[in-house]
Amino acid sequence: MKLLLINPNISDSVSALIRSEAERSASPGTHIEVLTAPFGVAYIETRFEALIGGYAAAQLAAEHHAQYDAVVVAAFGDPGLMALREVLPIPVVGLTDAALTSACLLGRRISIIAISQRIQAWYREVVESYGLGSRLASIRALDRPLASIGAVQDEHAQALQALAERAVDEDGTDVIILAGAPLAGLARLLKGRLPVPAVDGVSSAVRQAETLVALQPGMARRGSFSPPPPKPHHGLPPAIARLLDPSA
Amino acid sequence: MKLLLINPNISDSVSALIRSEAERSASPGTHIEVLTAPFGVAYIETRFEALIGGYAAAQLAAEHHAQYDAVVVAAFGDPGLMALREVLPIPVVGLTDAALTSACLLGRRISIIAISQRIQAWYREVVESYGLGSRLASIRALDRPLASIGAVQDEHAQALQALAERAVDEDGTDVIILAGAPLAGLARLLKGRLPVPAVDGVSSAVRQAETLVALQPGMARRGSFSPPPPKPHHGLPPAIARLLDPSA
């Protein structure tokens, strides 16, 4: 099985974290590829940055999906995920999507631990757009500037653990999600040190993508996730145009 | 006052409808400009098409907003709206946003009349993302293929009116929204022929944009609609890069 993980941001250091955790998480026989966005920002905290990342993810997915069994949008917040699920002929999962899924199987109330204050509003809207607002106990976030996005874990591991403790004690959470590709692998590192189960977006997404490939549920030929009806288009990158017009 | 209306799609015929209704709706002294997306699809029915339209709208807005007092994203479904509201230093409204606003002031339950079956799922998600799901009585849509997107009104006026009647009789609606830029002006045409008030996205957006400019509520310097924190970026169109990095 071949999985394509798309980092919708330009940070190679984060792509390395993603690859490392994905490879640790994958089943035997699963091959992992990670691509980094050729344009965009260092990491996504806002709706505007998510719009850019979503478009970058779409371009990469359009160009490269044909060689893979499933695609993972490897940023928490899942930029472009629902759009890609319409047009790709293979399963697509996102880090938020997948981490929430794992978390829902482990408890009732879920807290997200995030890397910046600003990122919280966007995360909340994404969780609510998935209809899971009632499962969300809290989002808690670091409140100091990030010196380097690829080194968040090293610099802030203790602060992140403290946020998780407070989510349990003050927000009544049952499960922790350590959110954001820059935290990929941290759940594994903290194993046994948190008072409740903790899950990670990258490892959840890899496993959930494998599961969808294994279940072979079929693709949508009708309904809102079937391919968009063909219509005139103009000026699009060739790979995106092909997704809209597969017979062309 | 100068308003920039951005058609996130490539259809000049729809841009003409938008311009015509916008000019009829504007207050004396308001100048209307309409720009058409240089790339994209003929009209947006799905999440993937909305992702493309959102990125196109962002590029146009980034390049041209400086000469205007407010921007209107002139497609129902508001692709890119919330993202642009973060980065532009002027008010931004969308057709759905504005039409819902007008409708909320006229009744309790609202129905949306739309131009295609497929478009309904996306519209529903947009309304729900605005927290207005409980106001939505129904979405009803044409069920025949559209011969020409610029001529929907002429070909289907009777069918659209019949859908509105059914929304009142079967769904208990209080207000009708005639949705989608291709229907711009239809509410004006049907005046007096519908059993409940009817509103239109373009005219509502023009008036709401004027209102926001007049109220001068101030821009966000903190919170989730203030400009994204500066961070490294790469490979972006220059106008978008400037939005992310105003001091550069």
Added chain:
Amino acid sequence: MKLLLINPNISDSVSALIRSEAERSASPGTHIEVLTAPFGVAYIETRFEALIGGYAAAQLAAEHHAQYDAVVVAAFGDPGLMALREVLPIPVVGLTDAALTSACLLGRRISIIAISQRIQAWYREVVESYGLGSRLASIRALDRPLASIGAVQDEHAQALQALAERAVDEDGTDVIILAGAPLAGLARLLKGRLPVPAVDGVSSAVRQAETLVALQPGMARRGSFSPPPPKPHHGLPPAIARLLDPSA
């Protein structure tokens, strides 16, 4: 265009604030009239006071609406608004209704800053009755007794600004509503001093009323906002009786 603003309370000093802000907010050519309730309380904090104010507003509207293009119920909480929207042949807006509308176009999460602790429960119920509970970040209120309802702004401007700051910092709000007719004009006064956009009920209502008059959406002839079906009545003030029985 002629707008009738009805203060459902007996405070002439508040009516003066309403008139002043309404005139500053109105478009050129809009004529503003403000009427003060002939019976009732000094200001409304509770459901029982709202019931009284709603009945007073209904009497004034019934007697005077014929000379106007639209009516504004000029108390936050909108006593009698939905009832009047059924029977008046012209648009009716309320301060809450209109302020929420403006706020929804400026951000996602909204906080209301109010003049008394007691008033919060009623405000919350009104916002929830409009289906907008999920947009409400918080209601924050002054906690000291009001010496004079007409001088709240002067005495408490600093405290009100501090409440707005806390709403942004602690409740994650994107937009502030300075609520209640006694605060009419305060948003204008604080321009540039708040970290997020701020809106005011009176100016929003004046502009939204103008917009509804301009859009000419038509009145309800069916549905729950069409006039009540005629039925026997008895003992009502003549103007109210006429509303129920227009043909009489």
Added chain:
Amino acid sequence: MKLLLINPNISDSVSALIRSEAERSASPGTHIEVLTAPFGVAYIETRFEALIGGYAAAQLAAEHHAQYDAVVVAAFGDPGLMALREVLPIPVVGLTDAALTSACLLGRRISIIAISQRIQAWYREVVESYGLGSRLASIRALDRPLASIGAVQDEHAQALQALAERAVDEDGTDVIILAGAPLAGLARLLKGRLPVPAVDGVSSAVRQAETLVALQPGMARRGSFSPPPPKPHHGLPPAIARLLDPSA
């Protein structure tokens, strides 16, 4: 124990139905009094009529409550109920309030059978304002004009029973509420003929009022149902003025 039932409408025939069902439902030793509104409409179908009925109920309650242990607002839709609960020093229940309470103890999903199409929107808003929207399976209503409000049961018993059957079969309801004072006693009449439990507003309200008197839960001295803070008032009916100013 003495219970005051207030018919907020002017129909003596409906007051007679209310009295009759109330007396059949009351515990031994409970004395029933029914008062009819001195002004208002024949029955309430709309928000505007509810505003009138609420004010009429408030006047009657203000004038007469002193001799009673509890007050029942005896119209479905409960005009004025929450307002009176703030100011009266004794328990106050409404027909909707009480019928929903009984119904919640008998099943999960509840359907309301009503006397007119128009009345449904108002009923729905009342149920939702009580936070019970998720318990409401449906509202179904007669669709023919009412010849006489006091004779609805006789003329339409069969149609009402058919509506209840459809609520069970098509809406998946567990409990039926036969709604509206004009249907007082119908549940008793149909006993054994409906496929699910059926409750009635008047009998539920009488019993629930008795229960509240027996439980002696205490009155609110703080919070949103404590009496409104004293403030200047003017021009009010003396009994209402006394409620606002008990020490005067």
Added chain:
Amino acid sequence: MKLLLINPNISDSVSALIRSEAERSASPGTHIEVLTAPFGVAYIETRFEALIGGYAAAQLAAEHHAQYDAVVVAAFGDPGLMALREVLPIPVVGLTDAALTSACLLGRRISIIAISQRIQAWYREVVESYGLGSRLASIRALDRPLASIGAVQDEHAQALQALAERAVDEDGTDVIILAGAPLAGLARLLKGRLPVPAVDGVSSAVRQAETLVALQPGMARRGSFSPPPPKPHHGLPPAIARLLDPSA
């Protein structure tokens, strides 16, 4: 009238509290019987303990209901309640069910005061399963270990009262529920000392059970609370088997 109260736990001391408060609350002529579970735990704090208590309650109800007019599941959280409501031919109420009902008639927002921190998650889920989450202002609980479940009131009365005060002041609650059979009678004891009305599960349940018996609403012959369709079963306690197979 004969009421059967089932304590789904093994604590005779709690059964004594239940009996005492039930007898004080019952109407003249109502006979109270209290049975204690023959197996189970001392009190229920968790979902697993509720599963055990629900099964114990079902066995007792199956064996003994035939001699009674109604059954009360006498633990807050109502283990087994909805299940028993399907199979018993008489009304069944629970302490949570009944206390919420009383509380809904006294105010808008309700707080639950509970005996342990751990119990709160389960209580919250029960309230939400009744569709009453929007009425719940807060759950507040003792945070010290319970020396003896039968003596909670004596040891902690002051702490419980302090929790109620905080619910009013900090959570904006209108009504207090003193939750859990071990607190049976405490509301009566604190009468006049709390700032808002307070209700108790046992007394509410006794009165609500009496009301349902008096109203005679009929039993479900269709819908989701009618008896389960007969089907093969095996190995069940005889009384439970009889409930599933009444004709056998």
Added chain:
Amino acid sequence: MKLLLINPNISDSVSALIRSEAERSASPGTHIEVLTAPFGVAYIETRFEALIGGYAAAQLAAEHHAQYDAVVVAAFGDPGLMALREVLPIPVVGLTDAALTSACLLGRRISIIAISQRIQAWYREVVESYGLGSRLASIRALDRPLASIGAVQDEHAQALQALAERAVDEDGTDVIILAGAPLAGLARLLKGRLPVPAVDGVSSAVRQAETLVALQPGMARRGSFSPPPPKPHHGLPPAIARLLDPSA
């Protein structure tokens, strides 16, 4: 890896279906064991039957879990699932839980196809208790009696497929869940014949259980899914007593 699947019902024929689909779905190296409840009913349609099945599942899990890496409660509706998740030291998933999880990764709106009319109310309550009510497009069910629970698929495959088609066309669903252990394997059989992706509870649960074992998220030591605090108990089956009192 060893998975224990517990059929909470007494039907060996259904256990055979479960085993067969589980073995087809499991990863290489996963060992499947299926146990059938020693007491209970043939299949669960109601809350009371779920209470029995939940207790049976608890007994089997208590007795046998020690030899396994994870437990699956193998009835749709997940009787006892949340309770077992508190007390077992290994992951526990249910068929509804797991199928919803898979479905959420494939689309937005989900329909459940079920084997009997009566079962729908219980299923709906379970989905809502998971906070996923907003994802549920519909539940549709067979309306003819089941001749044999082990042969539902053979007798009704065509009717079940027709229900799925209607869910897509009339309810706007994106994903189908073929619900209930008696339908285990049907999704596999219908592959390619349904217009949208279809998932199955047994295969989803097996894969999700494997995923949780692989992710090693840690167990809850605090919060509402940590083991119940020790307390006196009496009369319990030894294995259940041991779960409550691990140190004994």
